[in-house]
Amino acid sequence: MAANLGGQPIFILKEGSQRTRGRDAQSGNIAAAKAVASAVRTTLGPKGMDKMLVDTIGDVVITNDGVTILKEMDIEHPAAKMMVEVAKTQDDEVGDGTTTAVVVAGELLKRAEELLDQDVHPTVIAHGYRLAADKAQELIKELAIDVKPTDKKMLTKIADTAMTGKGAEAAKDKLTELVVKAITMIADEDGTVDTDFVKVEKKVGGTIEDSEIIEGVVIDKERVHPGMPKKIENAKILLLNAPVEFKKTEVDAEISITSPDQLQMFLDEEEKMIKTIVEKIVKSGANVLVCQKGIDDIAQHYLAKAGVLAVRRVKKSDLTKLSRATGATVISSIDAIDAAELGKAGLVEEKKVGGEEMIFVTECDNPKACTLIVRGGTEHVVDELDRALEDALRVVGVAVEDKKFVAGGGSPEVELSLRLREFAASQEGRSQLAIEAFANALEIIPRTLAENAGLDPIDMLVELRSEHENGKKTAGLNVFEAKAVDMLKAGVVEPMRVKTQAIASAAEAAVMILRIDDVIAASKMGGGAPGPEDMEGMGGMGGMGGMPPMM
Known part of the structure; x- marks a missing residue:
């Protein structure tokens, strides 16, 4: 980077520094973020697949948990790292919904890219996304249903949803019962729940069924x-x-x-x-x-x-x-x-x-503290059980604290998508386009649920939309029967905070990445900086399609 002064170049940046700007910088960042989202996308939902992660010393982690996958992946690209932060925040705040948050953020950026191609300014898109995210929070609160901390049946369903699709599925009836018992035991009178007081002890040996709760x-x-x-x-x-x-x-x-x-x-x-x-x-x-x-x-x-x-x-x-x-x-x-x-x-x-x-x-x-002893045949099984239990414990804890839950199975996303389209029509100017893009992006969740179950995403979305347009707010996708079903009746429910947090942090990350129009990479000691060709798309993330080289 140099400025010309009377024919004399003046160097501002150190030699070897790289600068990518404008549209190139944006598309590079968006491509990297989308690559991260696509890496975890296949794990979403009850029919999601698992990932096997092998680190440099050959340790193996087999998991379905979005945040675990992203933490274990060795991600270099700065924009991709922001997506990992989204998952971490979701994990710290709620404990579940990490994949949802990342997939939504990736889709928001993909939709934004289409608008950028139509010459909509990034700030306009950012403004529209913020409006849409705020409106979405309001709408979720309207959709939310109250739950009492004593309603063990409902809490069991919430734990059940958090565990579905994870390695713990085999014995989830047993485990959800333990989780709900543990949370109701440690909850304080004022409704706060500190899941640190539930200790999970992992022991290899026996079967999942041998897991027990110790008061x-x-x-x-x-x-x-x-x-x-x-x-x-x-x-x-x-x-x-x-x-x-x-x-x-x-x-x-x-x-x-x-x-x-x-x-x-x-x-x-x-x-x-x-x-x-x-x-x-x-x-x-x-x-x-x-x-x-x-x-x-x-x-x-x-x-x-x-x-x-x-x-x-x-x-x-x-x-x-x-x-x-x-x-x-x-x-x-x-x-x-x-x-x-x-x-x-x-x-x-x-x-x-x-x-x-x-x-x-x-x-x-x-006893305001208890211990769950988790048993399983191999170390990998026990580890994945532990992760599933952590998610379920946090989720039930959050539901007890907030006393609010929403239906799952992609139903809140479809409902939000409809309502946001109506909201877009009431707005003036180009931000209307961004709100519509936000509404479309939310449909990635039911679409992914369908894809992961091997169903036709378009057919399923059309069916879901028509159910919601007929006023069935809790209609979601039953991936086992391949049709739209009332998720409340089916018992697929999640705490409200899972959704509010996922949409808020996904929107924030997307807006942040969108607003970057210049990437200046300092020269590395000894070697040149990553050139623009390295920063493109998956560059800087190495390996196949945005996954790091595993070996």
Whole structure:
């Protein structure tokens, strides 16, 4: 890039920097974003396919989860990275609908490209998209139906929808029941749900059907000493965030010992210190000790003698869950140990699960924390089950928090599409075209659902549209029977937030990418910058059709 001044070129950008501008920059960015959308598009819906991702060290992930696929793909192109952000935001906010968000964003850009070809200015399109997105949010809120946090039947259907099409389908009746039970157990009185209090423990072995919910907390650790009891009833639990070992001095200190007696005294003193700590623990009435730090060998011996079941090096997150389940306070100093700070549980025992010892803390009065133990034949099955469960847990949690849900199966998108076309007609000027483009773009969801199920997308869309025009707002696509069906009756439902968030973040990303008219790539150290030919389309994303080279 150079400016000419009296025939003398003045270089503004470093040599090797690349600049792509105007229409080229836009089409390059749009192509990259569309490539990302097409990479995950085939995973959408109950008949969606899975992706197998192999990373550089040969680890394999088999998944149907949009955000997992995009995180694992090694994406270079800056515009493509924005699409990954859309999926991540969706995942953080709602936990499900990541593929929907990305596919809608890709389609919005595709429609925008058609308008750009007709010489509609990008800012006009951006303005129209914003209007349409705001209107869509209003319309979704009108479509939403109330759900009570106690309506377990409806919550089960919501969990069911989130799990359909994932690897968990085989045993989803069992799993949805566990999910709804878990969420209703940990929900606070004011309706907030923190899914962190549902712990998912994965164990390879057994079948999916062996998965279970533990009303309480399971710690993936074993007793520190074989002499300790395996089972304690009416447990008084002490949660300690301090090491049970003798104190070392803060500053470096040297002690010179001249005779063997002194050494013995020194060792005796250390042992006495530990004995005092253990006595303090026992005196408080605690018979279960869960420690975040280490427990000394001598301490283990004394604790075992006193009949205390102790576990060490427990994760902080587990301590928080235990604290919530048993009512114990996490103590960070040995001196602060007090009977009032202890928690209660009806039963603490060590059991073998999948060949490994685990500590079960159960029979708590009002456990506001629980653990799901997920079983499956192979590691990949268990991992995918875990992802499906995470989605379902988040989705049910969101439904309990917002108390609103909408029908699924592409029905809200078709309804929005119709309403937005009416809204477009009421607008003036060229932004009308952009709102129409937005309305058309939303139909990508029912269209993709049909394509992934091997149905004719045009026939299905026509059928859906006519149902909606006749006032059937909840008509969606039943991919198993290849016809439009009332999704509410069919029990295909999703939380409202899945839709509002997906459309909002897809529109924001599309607008952001549209407004870019200049891509300036700095020169890389040692090598030239990616040239415009590298930035074109899938360039910079390498490999086949927007997927990174897998091997």
